[in-house]
Amino acid sequence: MIRFEHVHKRLGGRVVLDDISFEIEAGETFVIVGASGAGKSVSLKHMVRLLTPDAGRVMVGDACVSQARGERLDHIRERFGFLFQSAALLQWLTVGDNVGLPLRMKTDLSDDEVDRQVRDRLAMVNLQDAFEKLPGELSGGMRKRVGLARAIITDPEIILYDEPTSGLDPVTSRTIDRLINRLRSELGVTSVVVTHDLHSALAIGSRIAMLHDGKMVEIATPDDFVRSRNEFIQGFLEAQYITTQGNWGQTPEAS
Amino acid sequence: MLLLFRNTGTAMCMLLEAFRDMPFMLSRRHRHDVLHQQFLTAIKSLGVITVVALFTGMILALQTGLELRRFGQEVYIGSAVTVVMLREMGPFMTALIIAASVGSAMAAQIGTMTVSEEIAALEVMAIKPVRYLVTPRLLAMIMMMPLVTIYTNIIGVVGGAVVGHTQLGVSITAYMDNATQFAENKDLYVGLLKSILFGIIIATVACHQGFATTQGAVGVGQATRRTVVVSFLVILTVGYMVTRLFYQ
Amino acid sequence: MKRSQLRDISMEVMVGAFMFMILLALGFFTIILSYENIFRQYHEVTVKFDHVSGLRQGDNVFLRGVMIGRVRSLIVENDRVEVTASLQRPVNMREGYRIEIIPSSVLGGQYLSIDEGPPDAPALPEDTVLYGRPPVDLIDEATSAVQAVRQSLDEGEVLHNLEAIMAQVNTITHQLSAGEGTLGRLLMEDEVYNELAQVTTNLRTVSEQLSTGQGTLGRLLMEDDVYNELEQLTANLRSVSEQMSTGQGTLGKLIADDELYEEAQLLMREVRAAIDDFRETAPITTFTSIFFGAF
Missing domain, CATH: 1.20.5 (Single alpha-helices involved in coiled-coils or other helix-helix interfaces)
Incomplete structure (x- = not known):
């Protein structure tokens, strides 16, 4: 579905991605973990051409997103939903307008139809009552859910999550995790999640990739991941008090 | 120097793109944005513009009046104030106020959006940031700047009349008569042309600085400051060139 | 929502x-x-001028001092300028009408002044072509005044008097330069003193002549100021010559060496050259220097 081919990227004089190659399968939830500054968000942004690789290329299906321009780039981007770390809601628009923005701008749907779809997506993230509110009136977790509702309003094939649980309390984080899982099971979308929250990664990922210093050090299923002998992964796991015991392959909410 | 050229270049590209997207503004979705920007540009600034215009007119009348009084020609403040307001001070003062208030607000808003990834979010949603953010602002500026300038002119001339009447003993009728005798339509329309150019400058500089914002809240502050400074400079230069063009 | x-x-x-x-x-x-007013009816008047002296479109039109309209257009014809004014009320011209362009201030600006003519004069038919008078120009006025003064000066005695003065001054310089010799001779010989005294006398004569010309000059310039100043000048000249005639000791003290004497001679030569020049252009220069010197 998404394929990185020898991607190099320098930002501000520092090598952020160093010859990265991997492939994300359709329908899976691919989690990229790593320390801050390891290049997780950067690799995510390459998928929608918010950044362009210095060398190598990024393929989405058959299309090369790294070289697309204009309309073709728009078409590729329309296949994605992107949940930003800060949710990136437009502050002066109500929640309803924010979620409905892509529909209003890109389609000819009537206002009523847009409203209906917006309410539908808000219901999916349990925020039916927030329709008239402004983003400033919402808590961080609620904003992220609104961002998620906006990301899925156009029924994308792929949803990209940039740190969906950062800055949230553990309970809200688990709610978000459950949402991600639900979206995958209900809509059948491919998900790419960037996080440094290993609990979250292990709970939602079908495969987990570890980025360290611009290199991909491991790509494995959650079960294999926690048992990895890689020293960076071990350090990462220990830092979050995760032992190699237990069965991590299952989602906490198997329902 | 290279940076200056590069910035000018990107700003011009953005301006071109914004102009190219003008037709989209007719659509129902965008009309609302344009209207909102018109509201912000014009109506919200009317208060401060009224005060500034009134006092500009009053100062002009007082200064020229005191000089002209030495020759016993106080009645000429009518034409002095009107011609200066129409040709220069009206568009110029309006542009300065709008640049400092609306322009800096634009830069701060777009800058914040850039910093908090909202611009990136728009791009990912395949919504062109220029079309969505710049074009409505540009259009609103182009439409409202001349109107606000006319308003400034009127208030300035009225301010001059008040000073003329109270301080210099020039009756309102004599003032208006003198004003209309010397001011020409050309003065008015060259002034309006200037105000349109100033509007384009303000919108372009503000939006460009907003998009070019980096480094969080500090960057937003810098973008705002640069917007005001750069628009002032460009307004002054362009103002001089237009004056030079029409009044050889 | x-x-x-x-x-x-x-x-x-x-x-x-x-x-x-x-x-x-x-x-x-x-x-x-x-300058349009769609709610009011306008009456057009067309006047032909030889010269409009910078009248502009939009300038005011006054009828016997009351503003009644504005200049609408100026069309340059072969040898005339056709000025069209739109007036708020109709004006019926009578014989002896006056239409003039008058400067509205020293700083510039003109207005069109209309006088229909005396009330008892017969009215002119509607289609009469109206002609305006040549414009009054402040500078022109001043020039003509000056010319009048100059003319009377030429005719009067003042110039003769002045020429006489010139001749005498010339003689003085000749005498002075003829008195070649050392400083000692200048100081010792009576002849030199006599010559100096002669100069003084001549100068006094000049002053007196100037002051006798008082009536003529006063009448001609018609300005007491000018006269007063001329009189002042005369008085000054007189006092100078008196001081010169009495101040021989002082002069002796002042002129201490040859160098000074030579400089004095040099000066004399220059003065003579200047006076020669002066005499050639006497009629014009004399007058203008006096006239403007007085101010």
């Missing part, structure tokens, strides 16, 4: 009202500035 819709409507109304008001004002001002 209700709240935001209401906000939108009020915003629309405000923006719309603002635009409407401003456009109305713009229209209003455009009309005023182009």
Whole structure:
């Protein structure tokens, strides 16, 4: 579905991605973990051409997103939903307008139809009552859910999550995790999640990739991941008090 | 120097793109944005513009009046104030106020959006940031700047009349008569042309600085400051060139 | 949705009202500035001038001092300028009418002044071609005044007197330069003193002649100031010559060496050259220097 081919990227004089190659399968939830500054968000942004690789290329299906321009780039981007770390809601628009923005701008749907779809997506993230509110009136977790509702309003094939649980309390984080899982099971979308929250990664990922210093050090299923002998992964796991015991392959909410 | 050229270049590209997207503004979705920007540009600034215009007119009348009084020609403040307001001070003062208030607000808003990834979010949603953010602002500026300038002119001339009447003993009728005798339509329309150019400058500089914002809240502050400074400079230069063009 | 819709409507109304008001004002001002008034009827008057002295479109038109309209257009014809004015009321010209272009201030600006002519004169037919008088130019006026003064000077005795003065001054310089010799001779010989005394006498004669010309000059210039100043000048000349005639000791003290004497001679030569030049251009220069010197 998404394929990185020898991607190099320098930002501000520092090598952020160093010859990265991997492939994300359709329908899976691919989690990229790593320390801050390891290049997780950067690799995510390459998928929608918010950044362009210095060398190598990024393929989405058959299309090369790294070289697309204009309309073709728009078409590729329309296949994605992107949940930003800060949710990136437009502050002066109500929640309803924010979620409905892509529909209003890109389609000819009537206002009523847009409203209906917006309410539908808000219901999916349990925020039916927030329709008239402004983003400033919402808590961080609620904003992220609104961002998620906006990301899925156009029924994308792929949803990209940039740190969906950062800055949230553990309970809200688990709610978000459950949402991600639900979206995958209900809509059948491919998900790419960037996080440094290993609990979250292990709970939602079908495969987990570890980025360290611009290199991909491991790509494995959650079960294999926690048992990895890689020293960076071990350090990462220990830092979050995760032992190699237990069965991590299952989602906490198997329902 | 290279940076200056590069910035000018990107700003011009953005301006071109914004102009190219003008037709989209007719659509129902965008009309609302344009209207909102018109509201912000014009109506919200009317208060401060009224005060500034009134006092500009009053100062002009007082200064020229005191000089002209030495020759016993106080009645000429009518034409002095009107011609200066129409040709220069009206568009110029309006542009300065709008640049400092609306322009800096634009830069701060777009800058914040850039910093908090909202611009990136728009791009990912395949919504062109220029079309969505710049074009409505540009259009609103182009439409409202001349109107606000006319308003400034009127208030300035009225301010001059008040000073003329109270301080210099020039009756309102004599003032208006003198004003209309010397001011020409050309003065008015060259002034309006200037105000349109100033509007384009303000919108372009503000939006460009907003998009070019980096480094969080500090960057937003810098973008705002640069917007005001750069628009002032460009307004002054362009103002001089237009004056030079029409009044050889 | 209700709240935001209401906000939108009020915003629309405000923006719309603002635009409407401003456009109305713009229209209003455009009309005023182009000197049009669609609600009033205008009466056109066409006047032919030889020269309009910078009259502009939009300048005021006064009828016996009352503003009644504005200059609408200026068309340059072969040998004339056709000025069209639109007036707020009809004006019936009578014989002996006067239409003039008058400067409205020293700083510039003109207005068109109309006088229909004496009330008892017969009215002119409607289709008469009206001719304006040549414009009154402040500078021209001043020039002609000066010319009149100069003319009377030429005719009067003043110039003769002045020429006499010149001749005498010339003689003085000749005498002075003829008195070659050392400082000692200048100081010791009586002849030199006599010559100096002669100069003094001559100068006094000049002053007296000037002061006798008092009546003529006073009458000609018709300005007491000028006369007074001339008199002042005369008095000064007189006192100078008196001081020179009495101040021989002082002169002796002052002129201490040859160098000074030579410089004095050099000066004399220059003065003579200057006076020669002066005499050639005497009629003009004399007058202008006196005239402007007086101010």
